[in-house]
Amino acid sequence: MSAKRILIVDDEAKMRRILELSLKSMGNTVVEASDGMEALSIVEKQPIDLVLTDLRMPRMDGIALLAALREQGVDVPVIVMTAYGTIDTAVAAMKLGAIDYIIRPFEMETVEMAVTRALAMQAAQRENRFLREEVSRGWGEFVGTSAAMQSLYELIRQVAPTRSNAFIVGDTGTGKELVARAIHEASGRTGLFVPINCAAIPAELLESELFGHVKGAFTGAVRDRVGKCELASGGTVFLDEITEMPAHLQVKLLRVLQEGCIERLGSNGTIPVDLRVVSATNRDLQQAVESGALRRDLYFRLNVVRIDVPRLRDRHGDIALLANHFLHKHALELGRATPRLMSHVLQRLESYEWPGNVRELENIMERAVVLCRSGEITLAHLPAELSSESPGRSSSSSALADDPAIDGPLDLKARVEGLECRLIKAALERSANNKAAAARLLGISERTLWYKLKMYKVGS
Numbered sequence: 001m002s003a004k005r006i007l008i009v010d011d012e013a014k015m016r017r018i019l020e021l022s023l024k025s026m027g028n029t030v031v032e033a034s035d036g037m038e039a040l041s042i043v044e045k046q047p048i049d050l051v052l053t054d055l056r057m058p059r060m061d062g063i064a065l066l067a068a069l070r071e072q073g074v075d076v077p078v079i080v081m082t083a084y085g086t087i088d089t090a091v092a093a094m095k096l097g098a099i100d101y102i103i104r105p106f107e108m109e110t111v112e113m114a115v116t117r118a119l120a121m122q123a124a125q126r127e128n129r130f131l132r133e134e135v136s137r138g139w140g141e142f143v144g145t146s147a148a149m150q151s152l153y154e155l156i157r158q159v160a161p162t163r164s165n166a167f168i169v170g171d172t173g174t175g176k177e178l179v180a181r182a183i184h185e186a187s188g189r190t191g192l193f194v195p196i197n198c199a200a201i202p203a204e205l206l207e208s209e210l211f212g213h214v215k216g217a218f219t220g221a222v223r224d225r226v227g228k229c230e231l232a233s234g235g236t237v238f239l240d241e242i243t244e245m246p247a248h249l250q251v252k253l254l255r256v257l258q259e260g261c262i263e264r265l266g267s268n269g270t271i272p273v274d275l276r277v278v279s280a281t282n283r284d285l286q287q288a289v290e291s292g293a294l295r296r297d298l299y300f301r302l303n304v305v306r307i308d309v310p311r312l313r314d315r316h317g318d319i320a321l322l323a324n325h326f327l328h329k330h331a332l333e334l335g336r337a338t339p340r341l342m343s344h345v346l347q348r349l350e351s352y353e354w355p356g357n358v359r360e361l362e363n364i365m366e367r368a369v370v371l372c373r374s375g376e377i378t379l380a381h382l383p384a385e386l387s388s389e390s391p392g393r394s395s396s397s398s399a400l401a402d403d404p405a406i407d408g409p410l411d412l413k414a415r416v417e418g419l420e421c422r423l424i425k426a427a428l429e430r431s432a433n434n435k436a437a438a439a440r441l442l443g444i445s446e447r448t449l450w451y452k453l454k455m456y457k458v459g460s
């Protein structure tokens with residue numbers, strides 16, 4: 001074991017000297033204090049690996065020292081030395097978090113053994129905690145330890161505390177919103193995190209949603225309303241599906257970012273805002289700019305830092321972790337024991353394409369928990385596209401397979417609408433009911449999809 005720095009706390013100089021010699025002979029560095037107060041100020045100033053303290057001392061005794069260390073959140077193992085007959089105090093010390101106690105008078109060997117044991121325990125605990133928190137799970141809300149995710153966490157940690165606007169790019173269900181929230185959480189900004197889905201809000205309402213309005217600004221504006229950008233001042237506004245924002249609003253947003261103030265609809269006054277914008281899209285960003293879906297000048301403002309979120313199929317190593325995480329989460333919600341994932345099932349999960357990424361995996365695990373009665377997840381608990389023999393293939397091609405295209409009445413409108421409706425259902429099924437993904441599969445905007453869903457009264 002490498003040299004450790006041990007703090008001896010005792011009011012008797014002679015005792016300190018004896019302990020010092022012994023601990024030094026073990027190869028440790030020794031620091032001394034004559035009471036709790038002095039010990040505390042040493043611990044504050046320099047790294048200490050272990051504290052060996054007497055219990056009865058003037059000014060601040062060993063118990064008070066333990067309490068103070070705990071209160072300050074100092075994570076250092078403490079061994080207390082107590083006189084024979086004061087075992088109760090030793091028990092109190094253990095309750096306050098002491099790692100061990102030694103009864104006086106003692107042989108030096110006893111001290112050495114206790115010190116070795118305490119240091120080993122501390123090392124093991126540290127390692128366990130590290131494994132639990134950092135390696136075996138992920139970071140913050142994220143589950144995933146693959147190299148791709150590690151670089152993502154690192155990038156978020158670097159970008160978050162800057163004021164730079166960030167653009168998150170990634171397929172549907174990869175966790176873009178989670179990234180946006182993590183950026184806000186780690187930013188130190190004290191304002192709110194305010195998400196806006198530009199695709200889900202009808203164009204005519206989006207302007208007031210973003211910038212607010214004053215009473216009477218338009219029919220139906222019966223009172224003043226604060227916009228989301230104003231609400232996010234001092235915090236972070238998350239513009240999801242930004243490429244779906246109508247062009248004239250993109251111009252307006254750009255002006256807000258350039259000038260640092262907004263104007264509520266129908267008002268002439270301006271309100272200063274301190275905005276940090278995080279945007280996201282699951283489209284090809286370059287293509288969105290080239291096609292004009294996203295104005296180039298706005299794009300330059302928003303895309304100061306680009307963050308790519310990896311697809312699930314590009315980080316196979318995380319699938320087992322994520323699957324078990326979601327099994328546990330949904331079992332907990334249902335008040336059941338977490339079912340076990342059989343290894344052949346895991347293999348199937350790992351060879352699947354995951355077009356809906358983490359969201360799809362979560363939906364499938366939730367469904368499996370609901371269906372599973374035996375405590376073991378088998379292929380029977382997976383949906384057809386996963387339990388059938390050719391993993392990766394989606395089942396929705398069957399939506400058209402048995403379609404009698406020409407048979408029946410040739411009423412064009414009714415037949416075309418019928419087909420459109422079935423295609424929409426197939427796309428929703430294939431994308432695990434994610435509207436943005438379904439719209440992409442269908443090659444229409446999310447807004448058009450919402451409109452059609454309403455028209456055909458499909459889904460929720």
Ligand SMILES: Nc1ncnc2c1ncn2[C@@H]1O[C@H](COP(=O)(O)OP(=O)(O)OP(=O)(O)O)[C@@H](O)[C@H]1O
Nearest residue numbers: 142143144171172173174175176177178282358359
């Ligand atoms: N690494 C991860 N660890 C744990 N949960 C995750 C992870 N990534 C995503 N999720 C979960 O998966 C779901 C989908 O994530 P999110 O909504 O952030 O995806 P998205 O990229 O915004 O998708 P879309 O483009 O469809 O809006 C959420 O419930 C989220 O909490």
Ligand SMILES: [Mg+2]
Nearest residue numbers: 173176177240
């Ligand atoms: Mg999203």
